[in-house]
Amino acid sequence: MRSGRVHETFGSLIPVTDLVAEARALADDLLFPAAAEVDRTGVVPRSHFDALAAAGLYGVAAPAAAGGPGLSLAELVAVIEALASGCLSTTFTWIQHHALVVGLAGTSNAGLRAKYLPALISGDLRAGVAYTGVIPTPPRVRAEPVDGGYRFDGEAPFVSGWGGIDLLQLSGRDGDTVVSVVVEPVPDPSVTAHPLDLTAAQGTATVRLDLDGYFVPADRVFAEQPYAEFVGSKTFASRLSGCVALGLAERCARLLVDAGEDQAAEALRAEQQLVRTRLDAALTDPPALPAARAAASDLAYRSAGALAAATGSRAILGGSHAARLVREATFVLVAATRPDIRAELIGLTLR
Numbered sequence: 001m002r003s004g005r006v007h008e009t010f011g012s013l014i015p016v017t018d019l020v021a022e023a024r025a026l027a028d029d030l031l032f033p034a035a036a037e038v039d040r041t042g043v044v045p046r047s048h049f050d051a052l053a054a055a056g057l058y059g060v061a062a063p064a065a066a067g068g069p070g071l072s073l074a075e076l077v078a079v080i081e082a083l084a085s086g087c088l089s090t091t092f093t094w095i096q097h098h099a100l101v102v103g104l105a106g107t108s109n110a111g112l113r114a115k116y117l118p119a120l121i122s123g124d125l126r127a128g129v130a131y132t133g134v135i136p137t138p139p140r141v142r143a144e145p146v147d148g149g150y151r152f153d154g155e156a157p158f159v160s161g162w163g164g165i166d167l168l169q170l171s172g173r174d175g176d177t178v179v180s181v182v183v184e185p186v187p188d189p190s191v192t193a194h195p196l197d198l199t200a201a202q203g204t205a206t207v208r209l210d211l212d213g214y215f216v217p218a219d220r221v222f223a224e225q226p227y228a229e230f231v232g233s234k235t236f237a238s239r240l241s242g243c244v245a246l247g248l249a250e251r252c253a254r255l256l257v258d259a260g261e262d263q264a265a266e267a268l269r270a271e272q273q274l275v276r277t278r279l280d281a282a283l284t285d286p287p288a289l290p291a292a293r294a295a296a297s298d299l300a301y302r303s304a305g306a307l308a309a310a311t312g313s314r315a316i317l318g319g320s321h322a323a324r325l326v327r328e329a330t331f332v333l334v335a336a337t338r339p340d341i342r343a344e345l346i347g348l349t350l351r
Helices: 019-041 046-054 073-086 088-105 110-122 227-233 235-258 262-281 286-316 321-334 339-349
Strands: 002-009 012-017 127-130 141-146 149-159 167-174 177-183 191-195 207-217 221-226
Touching: 019 046, 019 073, 019 088, 019 321, 046 088, 073 088, 073 235, 073 262, 088 110, 088 127, 088 167, 088 177, 088 221, 088 235, 088 321, 127 149, 149 167, 177 227, 221 227, 227 235, 235 262, 235 286, 235 321, 262 286, 286 321, 286 339
Parallel strands: 127 167, 141 167
Antiparallel strands: 002 012, 141 149, 149 207, 167 177, 177 221, 191 207
């Protein structure tokens, strides 16, 4: 499906796809039909990611000035929710890519931006992130200035897409400064990857990275930010993480309709809209974001529970959509959360 809009990507006029419609079609026609097999094998076919690239979905977070489609918030939210309704493993891996797209679109390192950003937007290069290790205090990943660059030490706890990504955003703390670099995840004696056995979304190929004196040259640095500024910059990313929960909740609602539970589906969809509104409002009221994120995850969990109840005893059989979605809803409860979101979730269970 094509719209009449075009955007200029590094000198080339390219028709802009109706990305929301493309995402919904891919979710229904490709991702969801294969989701049970992805869950069984723990492997996302590379063809899934190739299809997302062909549809222009690797550049959705890029502003128009950087060669992206310049989507509105509502369009970006709709794309992520649609894909998440299809396959959690595919979407959770793909969504990591956009942090580096945004980072390079705004960097003052013109060399890195020119070298990598066009291919990241097109999906010819695919990226992952390793920045959660800088958020706790003391940090789990440290960056120490050394001659010619930085030395990284510590543990990056959850890095998705390992073995299938071309680039990695790695962040470490140097005192009160967060240093972010772009590296190629190739074998290195100072980096050890430990595959993690997940209860859901095993297809994300998530690992823990141990860093022992990993040297990164200074020309690979794309951002050096005060810690408070870095954490504050993640508000938008945290809002978008709520899309994954809402996408899962919507798939449960659709399956409830298929099971003849139209009233339950209607009630859950009304909650989806309320939660979506709360998430959007939190962009201008960041202290409200943890409660909104918790509400999204809680809704996904209750939606999956309702689907399991409607499915009956078949919900405890391996390979059933209900069984998978319950486990994936558990994943969503803890993925991309911080202590303030966790506290809100626990509070919800006690009401």
